[in-house]
Amino acid sequence: MKAMVYRGPYKIRVEEKPMPRIEHPNDAIIKVTTAAICGSDLHLYHGLMPDTRIGHTFGHEFIGVVEEVGPSVQNLKRGDRVMVPFNVYCGSCYYCARGLYSNCHNVNPNATAVGGIYGYSHTTGGYDGGQAEFVRVPFADVGPTIIPDWMDSEDAVLLTDALATGYFGAQLGSIVEGDTVVVFGAGPVGLYAAKSSWLMGAGRVIVIDHLEYRLEKARTFAQAETFNFAEYDDIVVEMKRTTDFLGADVVIDAVGAEADGNFIQQVTGTKLKLQGGSPIALNWAIDSVRKGGTVSVVGAYGPIFSAIKFGDALNKGLTLRMNQTPVKRQWPRLFEHIQNGYLKPNDIVTHRIPLADIAEGYHMFSAKLDNCIKPLIIANPS
Amino acid sequence: MPESGPSTPYVANKPKDIPTAEALRARIPGWGVDLDRKDRPSYPREVYDPGSTGAHWDYPEEQPHREGRERSIEHGQLTPVFGTSAPLHGVSGSIRRYAYRYGEGRAAHWLLLLLGDRVDAWGAHAASFVSLRPDNPITETGVLAEGRRHGIASRFGRKRVDVNHQWIDPIVVAGPWVAGAAGAFLGVRAIVRRGRR
Known part of the structure; x- marks a missing residue:
């Protein structure tokens, strides 16, 4: 065969x-x-x-x-x-x-x-x-x-x-009515997570990527607001601005180990394989969510250590939820x-x-x- | 402080600009159908219901040919079922088998496995050149898609941030080949020169 x-x-x-x-x-x-x-x-x-x-x-x-x-x-x-x-x-x-x-x-x-x-x-x-x-x-x-x-x-x-994982990612966010949900990644899982977030009662759904054609799909397929992180000096600050400086209630990492947005992380994580991928989206998720909020991780990460901003997660009292679906x-x-x-x-x-x-x-x-x-x-x- | 006074999160109320449920329901087909968290498929996370999976065994019959199958030392036994995609072999197999002496929490385990992967690849490339189907980096990297799938138009003028590191990919892919070819050339040249003396 x-x-x-x-x-x-x-x-x-x-x-x-x-x-x-x-x-x-x-x-x-x-x-x-x-x-x-x-x-x-x-x-x-x-x-x-x-x-x-x-x-x-x-x-x-x-x-x-x-x-x-x-x-x-x-x-x-x-x-x-x-x-x-x-x-x-x-x-x-x-x-x-x-x-x-x-x-x-x-x-x-x-x-x-x-x-x-x-x-x-x-x-x-x-x-x-x-x-x-x-x-x-x-x-x-x-x-x-x-x-x-x-x-x-x-x-x-x-x-x-892909669909099951996007839907599962939204569930891991424990979304309640009116929540602001930010989804990092407008790939298939991110698009499905954004769409599923509405089914669970989200009040705002925001999708972030740097590929404009995928953000266009997020707008038409998932009825989401979109932000191209390449257009902002600091996408985390922009997420604070757009949420009245509260932060999102729920952030979903639908990117995983090969995230873009930081040259050093990309090169050390995915080119030189010095860490288990490039956890940029996860770090942005931790920093974009509000204190006491939930970060859902359905982007795939490998078994090798990655440089995660765990102190921020601790100090903000976050709930981190994740699994393979x-x-x-x-x-x-x-x-x-x-x-x-x-x-x-x-x-x-x-x-x-x-x-x-x-x-x-x-x-x-x-x-x-x-x-x-x-x-x-x-x-x-x- | 803004003229209207302090707002969320400096005061207790939630942000004001969230649309109402009625507005969202009118705009988004299916909005809120899974609103009840307790009625979502993965709630609660753990539900003890062994009769629901389709399994008609308490412990699966064990797959045969178990001898020599590598396993994590964090397992108490070899699992009853396992994959047989690419059994360990050669130098890369020895490296990988050694890696399985370390637990999954040890960097040595994963870094040795990565080393095994690279040795496996180098060995396979070398072996392919004495086979009827040598490796072809042009077809195997799919790089011809650059022409057929609008490589330039897809990348430039689109604010893509990955363009700043994609130039490294050809080096990662072709670098070992170039180094290998250069090494072979230098080795052959040294042998020839030594023979002339």
Whole structure:
């Protein structure tokens, strides 16, 4: 089968790989129809994530058709169209039993601090991902869900991470009616977080980025006020000004480890790899939120230390909330919101790229060319 | 002090310019449908409900071929299920296996893994040149998208702040290749000169 494989920082290619096998009785093999490139895939692509091995296939956002199931699988059969949450999880460990699917303890031998994720290095378990024609899906009775007939395929693939994570990010903010919510990052997760903040009763939603085309999408897709931080000497001060010097009630970091806005942080964090990324957005979040406010972090950070302004967080009495998203917990409500027309996930898709052209797709997404917001990968045209 | 007197947060009231619920509901489809915090999907964070996940086991059957699989020393055992994407091998595998002697809280663990990643990449590049499919930095970096996806127009005149460091990327990508080629050239030249003497 054909699959994207990692060849080192900034280098990938499509190769012939052996077909994935049933390795556990509750495995399924999925024929991938559509996958996506996530902003967090760029951390792997740039060589930031420890234990990213040559030959590894990325991709934690994908949907497809069941090709084969293991002998203990009860809920799926060959031919079912399924959407697969980015979390690999067992459904029975201490954490899964409490709904913390993204913190499963039974699927990632390489680290205890993170659960299992498809196509996201050996630090998250060493599972090949879905930017391929076929993929192994462990615990087929737990994670995958049959795609409802009414659901658009592109909406389904966006539900496997980006939409669920944006919605989860807004929940982590514990928004109450009338809150001012600031979202750092107008990428897919930030756009969905902004949109979701309204559903939870926000009174103002402000999105910050430096890419004007993404801010335009934030205005039209998420009805948000926008600020281009490149136009201000100090975006934190500007956030204080626009909130009567109170600060935002809730700030959502939807950027993660490769934030822009500070040259030194960028170079030490993402070029020289001297810290676990460039935590500019998180530091701005800590400084922009009001005292006693909440910072929600859904942007992805690696396991290596980062220079975080923790003293400000302490002295301001902040609540910091974060996690990888337990995707399947979000789905029933998100299905309702899509059916009711409150959310239209695929409005943010800008590119649909054949698997064979994925190297150029990564470069385009990484370099933010061609007004790219969300690129999908067509693995097996249906 | 402004003429109108002190305002929030120097006094107790909330900011005045927040629109009313009615105005927001009229402008934003679905505004407030998830207003009740206790009715949100991830509230409370932990809900003990092991019967709801689809798992029909208390502990999953263990995946076979467990021998030699590296694991964090912060795990009490090898997990029942694990990925098999790229097993450890060669020098990079030895470095990574050594890294797994350290706990996840130690910088040595992660920095050794990063070193293993780089050694893995250098080894794979070198090996590719004695294979039927050598690495091609042009196609593998996707740099041809610069022409096809409006590389110049996408970057300049748009107030993008990342332009100030993107020039480093080609150095990060091509630097090791140039250094390797230069090293190979100097090595070959030294051997040739020594042979002439």
